[in-house]
Amino acid sequence: MKELSLNILDIAQNSIRAEASLIEILLDETDTSLKLTIRDNGYGMSEDFLKTVVDPFSTTRTTRKVGMGIPLLKLAAEQTGGTLSITSTERSVDPEHCGTEISATFDKTHLDFTPLGDVVSTITLLIRGSAKTDFLFRHTLPDRTVELDTREIRQVLGDDVPLDEYEVLAWIRDMLTEQYASEAS
Numbered sequence: 001m002k003e004l005s006l007n008i009l010d011i012a013q014n015s016i017r018a019e020a021s022l023i024e025i026l027l028d029e030t031d032t033s034l035k036l037t038i039r040d041n042g043y044g045m046s047e048d049f050l051k052t053v054v055d056p057f058s059t060t061r062t063t064r065k066v067g068m069g070i071p072l073l074k075l076a077a078e079q080t081g082g083t084l085s086i087t088s089t090e091r092s093v094d095p096e097h098c099g100t101e102i103s104a105t106f107d108k109t110h111l112d113f114t115p116l117g118d119v120v121s122t123i124t125l126l127i128r129g130s131a132k133t134d135f136l137f138r139h140t141l142p143d144r145t146v147e148l149d150t151r152e153i154r155q156v157l158g159d160d161v162p163l164d165e166y167e168v169l170a171w172i173r174d175m176l177t178e179q180y181a182s183e184a185s
Contacts, residue, residue: 030108030142080113121173
């Protein structure tokens with residue numbers, strides 16, 4: 001994938017399919033490194049599937065027999081000297097602490113570092129496509145933090161206004177864009 005934001009979109013869609021009610025997308029960035037963590041409370045993966053999930057021919061999809069999202073993220077991280085780790089607990093094993101966490105580290109100074117891309121559009125698109133799922137997005141930069149928690153937005157809007165309303169999505173996009181544009185406090 002040409003941008004990490006597309007990897008984020010793909011993996012978060014896996015979390016949505018895994019019936020996650022909360023998906024956390026966390027970026028921790030310094031001048032030289034980037035750590036991406038995507039954590040959900042979905043139904044998790046079996047130990048056997050977890051062992052094969054980085055294989056592109058290992059997928060739970062029924063529409064095609066190839067799953068490239070996680071293998072491509074692993075490749076993107078490793079080609080910069082970074083790493084990828086995945087942990088998962090099945091809902092049937094521990095219903096209170098189930099879900100999956102994928103974490104990838106990148107050396108931003110490496111020639112093969114894949115740019116982050118349009119993460120604002122990615123987050124907005126995820127909310128639009130799955131308005132009943134909650135998202136916590138936090139991007140910690142060297143000089144500021146960009147953050148969005150749909151649970152807080154729901155508290156303000158109440159039950160009558162869905163997150164996928166045009167005005168709400170426009171506000172979310174503008175709010176994230178302003179946070180990225182603002183100078184360090």
